[in-house]
Amino acid sequence: MQQLLAPINAFLGCETPESWIQAAKKPEQLHVLLIDHCNCELKAAQTAMMMIRKYAIEKSSADILKLWAKPYEDFVYSQTRDAKAFLNRDVKKNDITADLVASQHLAVSADLLSKMIRLIKEEFHHFEQVLQIMASRGIAYTNMRAGQYAKQLISHVRTHEPLTIIDKLIVGAFIEARSCERFAKLAPHLDDELAKFYTSLLRSEARHYQDYLSLAEEVAGGNITERVEFFRIKEAELILAEDNDFRFHSGMPTVEVLLHKTTK
Ligand SMILES: [Fe+2]
Ligand SMILES: [Fe+2]
Numbered sequence: 001m002q003q004l005l006a007p008i009n010a011f012l013g014c015e016t017p018e019s020w021i022q023a024a025k026k027p028e029q030l031h032v033l034l035i036d037h038c039n040c041e042l043k044a045a046q047t048a049m050m051m052i053r054k055y056a057i058e059k060s061s062a063d064i065l066k067l068w069a070k071p072y073e074d075f076v077y078s079q080t081r082d083a084k085a086f087l088n089r090d091v092k093k094n095d096i097t098a099d100l101v102a103s104q105h106l107a108v109s110a111d112l113l114s115k116m117i118r119l120i121k122e123e124f125h126h127f128e129q130v131l132q133i134m135a136s137r138g139i140a141y142t143n144m145r146a147g148q149y150a151k152q153l154i155s156h157v158r159t160h161e162p163l164t165i166i167d168k169l170i171v172g173a174f175i176e177a178r179s180c181e182r183f184a185k186l187a188p189h190l191d192d193e194l195a196k197f198y199t200s201l202l203r204s205e206a207r208h209y210q211d212y213l214s215l216a217e218e219v220a221g222g223n224i225t226e227r228v229e230f231f232r233i234k235e236a237e238l239i240l241a242e243d244n245d246f247r248f249h250s251g252m253p254t255v256e257v258l259l260h261k262t263t264k
Contacts, residue, residue, distance in 0.1 A: 001184070001199070001202065004180075004202055004203065004206045005180070005181070005184055005202075005206075007206075007210075008177045008180050008181055008206060008209060009181065011173070011174075011177050011209070011213075011232075012174070012177055012178060012181055012232070012235070012236070013232040013233060013235060013236030013239075014236040014239055014240055015181070015185075016178075016181060016182055016185050016239065017239070017240065017252050019252050019253055019258065020239075020250065020251075020252060020253060021185055021186065021189060022253075022258065023246050023253040023257055023258055024182075024186055024189070024246075025186070025189035025190070026260065028260050029246055029260065030139070031134075031139045032144070032246055032247070033246075033248060034130055034133065034134050034139055035134070035139070035141060035142060035144050036144060036146075036147070036247045036248045037130050037248050038127055038130040038131055038134065038141060039076075039144065039146060040179070040248050040249070041123045041124070041126040041127035041130060042072055042073075042076060042123070042124075042127050043146070043150065044119070044123040044175070044176075044208075045069070045072070045119075045120045045123035045124050045127070046069065047172065048116040048119045048120045048123070048172075049065050049068075049069060049116075049120060051112065051116055051165075051168065051169075051172075052065070052100075052112060052113055052116045052117070053065055054165075055103075055105055055106055055109060055112055055165060056102060056103060056105065056106070056109040056110075056112045056113040056116065057100050057101060057102060057103055057113065058101040058102070058103050060101060061099070061100045061101045064096055064097070064099050064100055065100075067096060068096055068097070068120075071086065071089060072124060072127060075141075076141070076143075081141060083131055083134070083135045083140070083141060084135060086131070087128060087131060087132055087135065097117050097121075100113070100117075106162075106165075106219065107218075108215060108218045108219055111215065111218065112215055115211040115215060119208050119211065122204045122208075126201060126204075129197065133193065133194070133197065145245075146247070147243070147245050147247030147248070147249055147250050148238070148243070148245070148250075149175075149238055149247070149249035149250065149251075150171075150175060150249065152234075152238055153171045153174065153175070153231065153234060153235060153238070154168075154171060156171075156230070156231065156234055157171060162219055162220070165219055166216050166219050166220050166224065166227065167227065167231075169212050169213070169215050169216035169219065170212070170213070170216050170224065170227055170228055170231050171231060172208075172212035173209050173210075173212035173213040173216065173228075174231055174232070174235045175249070176205050176206075176208040176209035176212060177205075177206075177209040178235065178239070178249060179201075179205050179248070179249075180201075180202055180205040180206050180209060182248065182249075183198040183199070183201050183202055183205065184198075184199075184202060186198055187199050213228075216228075238251055239251055239252075240252060242254050243257070244256065244257065245257070
């Protein structure tokens, strides 16, 4: 575990502050933590899908991706969702990705496609795992506003290619690395089932961070240290800034959050 975490901790600009862990381990915050975690897994899959739709597959394959995401999106966006029915749904064809047609858009398209497909499969699986734990604890999935973290990071992505894709990949690396760091920090404070689950997620999230970073380097075809440093500072600023919301990637909880006065 220390071997997995050492490069992640070296990559991130700061550790998760103790005050965030204090807020996160409160039993009354558990439903917020799990629902937001669930959303993060779906967002991670959707973001990777957008990356391959834009940079790695032929337009004709876009519908295959849509079909893949449909059950998850239908569940999340429907008002009459039923977690048990969703989890027990009949999955007819497990690997629709074999039908995707890779594009020659970028020299790294094939690598991007294979890494992102694996990532999407894992994020969808994590989504279902979180939902399963929630269902077993009687925590219903509800629509919850996303935190500012990812949105703020994405706001710094440069707007012309290939700088856009390089920045998006670096942002992906930071989000995955932070998730990994937080799972490790949280695990000792949670009950056995959640501690085991969060520890089990470390390995894949650590690989996702590495995949994003190596893809960014491949696309750039040169040194990206300066840009990584730019995002390292921006990311650490968000983690160390006061935050009125409590979320999986939120900043330092305000007094209101610590007193559990904000729930939305
Ligand atoms: Fe995940
Ligand atoms: Fe991930």
